[in-house]
Amino acid sequence: MSDGMVPTSVRVVRSVDEHREVVRVLLAPLAARLGADELAVSAERMSRHPHDYDGRVLAADVTAPIDLPPFDNSQMDGYAVASDDLMDASGERPVALRVAAHIPAGSTGRPLERGWAAPIMTGAPIPDGADAVVPIEQVDPPRFFPDADVSQHAVAPPVARFTRPVAPGTYRRARGSDIAAGSLLLAVGTRLGAAQWGVLAASGVATVPVRRRVRVTVLSTGHELRQPGDELGPGQIFDANSAALTRALAEVGADVRTVAAVSDDPEAFSRQLAALGAETDLLVTTGGVSAGAYEVVRETLAGAGVDFVGVRMQPGGPQGSGALRDTGMPVVTFPGNPVSALISFEVFLRPVLLELAGARASDRQRLRVTLAEDATSPVEKHQIRRGRLREDGRVELIGGPGSHLLHAYAASALLVHIPAGVASVTAGDTLDAWRIDD
Numbered sequence: 263m264s265d266g267m268v269p270t271s272v273r274v275v276r277s278v279d280e281h282r283e284v285v286r287v288l289l290a291p292l293a294a295r296l297g298a299d300e301l302a303v304s305a306e307r308m309s310r311h312p313h314d315y316d317g318r319v320l321a322a323d324v325t326a327p328i329d330l331p332p333f334d335n336s337q338m339d340g341y342a343v344a345s346d347d348l349m350d351a352s353g354e355r356p357v358a359l360r361v362a363a364h365i366p367a368g369s370t371g372r373p374l375e376r377g378w379a380a381p382i383m384t385g386a387p388i389p390d391g392a393d394a395v396v397p398i399e400q401v402d403p404p405r406f407f408p409d410a411d412v413s414q415h416a417v418a419p420p421v422a423r424f425t426r427p428v429a430p431g432t433y434r435r436a437r438g439s440d441i442a443a444g445s446l447l448l449a450v451g452t453r454l455g456a457a458q459w460g461v462l463a464a465s466g467v468a469t470v471p472v473r474r475r476v477r478v479t480v481l482s483t484g485h486e487l488r489q490p491g492d493e494l495g496p497g498q499i500f501d502a503n504s505a506a507l508t509r510a511l512a513e514v515g516a517d518v519r520t521v522a523a524v525s526d527d528p529e530a531f532s533r534q535l536a537a538l539g540a541e542t543d544l545l546v547t548t549g550g551v552s553a554g555a556y557e558v559v560r561e562t563l564a565g566a567g568v569d570f571v572g573v574r575m576q577p578g579g580p581q582g583s584g585a586l587r588d589t590g591m592p593v594v595t596f597p598g599n600p601v602s603a604l605i606s607f608e609v610f611l612r613p614v615l616l617e618l619a620g621a622r623a624s625d626r627q628r629l630r631v632t633l634a635e636d637a638t639s640p641v642e643k644h645q646i647r648r649g650r651l652r653e654d655g656r657v658e659l660i661g662g663p664g665s666h667l668l669h670a671y672a673a674s675a676l677l678v679h680i681p682a683g684v685a686s687v688t689a690g691d692t693l694d695a696w697r698i699d700d
């Protein structure tokens with residue numbers, strides 16, 4: 263029905279950038295509601311609640327509480343020496359040093375006296391009096407003496423011979439050489455991945471403030487939808503969008519609280535809407551927004567604060583967005599075809615959600631790629647195709663432009679952009695692409 267009620271001539275048509283901007287403005291007020299959560303830097307807790315740590319973004323700067331490394335330590339298994347002792351060492355006139363007690367990682371050695379060398383293991387503190395490490399392979403003999411033979415009190419300690427001088431600082435990992443106490447360890451807006459959690463732990467930071475997640479409800483509409491595990495009746499299909507969007511949202515740190523597939527019955531849809539409490543920061547729907555009959559999302563929400571527009575994009579042309587008049591809840595509506603729904607997410611929601619989460623390096627990696635084949639595109643639309651890099655460095659398109667080709671999408675690593683105004687491209691042309699496989 264709906265399209266018939268709005269003459270095509272006055273139907274709002276937007277560019278991709280314009281619609282993304284509309285979504286950004288719609289969701290901007292959420293930023294004020296997203297405070298910070300404190301999250302423990304605890305491997306044990308991470309292993310019990312892995313999802314708590316997915317896609318998190320720092321809500322404040324974190325200052326380094328200690329130097330890293332915390333003390334001068336050895337980069338090699340070898341001998342800690344005073345470089346002055348080896349000044350005159352050569353192949354013809356090796357310098358013999360008495361061998362002191364072992365210094366394993368985790369213990370501190372005694373101060374080194376001149377004329378002595380201390381067997382030191384990687385990561386062990388360099389003792390006072392030593393300023394360099396000579397790797398064990400460069401010493402004669404090129405192996406450590408048994409611990410028992412080198413106690414500090416040995417009457418006749420063994421000797422190790424050195425055949426060349428060593429520069430002060432050799433194989434010494436200086437205290438604070440990675441980061442100094444008091445400097446900025448991680449800045450507000452940093453997305454916390456493995457290395458970031460690692461350096462927080464290395465610094466002994468026990469908790470960090472992270473942005474609270476945006477709580478999202480995903481409603482997939484369609485009378486034909488069944489869940490995996492159900493029996494498919496005639497004309498029915500499995501619901502792909504609920505799963506795909508739930509994961510896509512989680513990957514950018516959103517918290518999908520409710521996910522439901524509802525029929526095209528406006529009353530059932532309205533009941534679902536009414537059941538959403540203040541727990542939901544954002545409602546995302548799929549399906550029911552095109553020009554057919556049974557367009558439940560459009561029929562129910564068009565008079566309730568949501569604007570339905572055409573975006574000059576393929577796939578993903580029919581879009582809707584707005585705040586529900588009675589509750590103020592922001593709603594973004596995607597078309598039902600699974601490729602349209604996912605691409606709509608990539609283009610309109612993902613960058614906005616990442617920005618909201620305060621992430622600084624937010625967007626998909628953008629590449630300039632060379633096409634391996636020819637393709638056509640509706641000239642008035644920005645077309646987004648799926649592709650993958652071939653061994654020769656060129657990009658092949660996977661599947662056609664059809665928005666039902668979800669398996670082809672799943673085999674792709676790139677979204678390839680053919681801008682509006684271009685009707686055809688040929689092999690060898692260069693285009694913008696986004697990496698979707700990282």
Ligand code: AMP
Pocket residue numbers: 482483484486487499500501502503504548549550551552554597598599600
């Ligand atoms: P609609 O936007 O509701 O007109 O749906 C467009 C096409 O996408 C139809 O072929 C639907 O069956 C299909 N579709 C809608 N929702 C889903 C879904 N959640 N999972 C898989 N296919 C869907």
Ligand code: MG
Pocket residue numbers: 483484485526549550598
């Ligand atoms: Mg439908």
